[in-house]
Amino acid sequence: MAPFSTRRVVITGLGVVAPNGIGKQAFWEACIAGRSGVRRITQFDANTLPTQIAGEVRDFDAGALGLTGEEQLHMDRNTQFAIASANLALEDAGLSNVLTAEERTRLGVYMGTAMASSEEGKGLEAPYC
Numbered sequence: 145m146a147p148f149s150t151r152r153v154v155i156t157g158l159g160v161v162a163p164n165g166i167g168k169q170a171f172w173e174a175c176i177a178g179r180s181g182v183r184r185i186t187q188f189d190a191n192t193l194p195t196q197i198a199g200e201v202r203d204f205d206a207g208a209l210g211l212t213g214e215e216q217l218h219m220d221r222n223t224q225f226a227i228a229s230a231n232l233a234l235e236d237a238g239l240s241n242v243l244t245a246e247e248r249t250r251l252g253v254y255m256g257t258a259m260a261s262s263e264e265g266k267g268l269e270a271p272y273c
Contacts, residue, residue: 153252156233156236156237156238156239157232157233157234157235157236157237157238157239158232158233158236159228159229159230159231159232159233159234159235159236160229160232161201161204161209161225161228161229161232162181162199162201163180163181163182163199163200163201163202164179164180164181164199165181166201166203166204166209166228167232168232168236180199181199181200181201182197182198182199183197183198183200184196184197185197185198185200186200186202187200199258201225204221204224204225204228206224206228209227209228209231209232210227210228210231211224211227211228211231215227222257226255226257229255230253230255233253
């Protein structure tokens with residue numbers, strides 16, 4: 145295989161769900177203003193932990209970001225973040241509700257995340273965490 149691929153990739157849309165901004169514009173404005181999303185933890189009681197700050201996504205409205213009631217009920221929070229950011233990227237690209245079945249099979253997604261869901265490991269013993 146050649147060291148460099150000749151296939152071209154085009155980035156058509158960006159979707160961001162981050163502690164310092166939801167949506168491309170809010171995130172960018174926070175970044176250039178130097179606003180951090182790291183604050184005191186609110187998602188659970190962190191009083192017994194040595195560190196009580198983290199980058200939490202606050203004010204996340206899954207319904208407003210295109211998730212159905214069923215998706216909100218059955219998906220963990222991080223999966224909801226992933227679906228919401230994909231929806232934002234499709235919207236940013238102008239592709240919401242316009243893709244054909246064939247186009248959907250040719251679509252790719254690149255996703256970055258800083259931490260997998262900690263909710264999924266609740267109640268598990270050490271070997272499975």
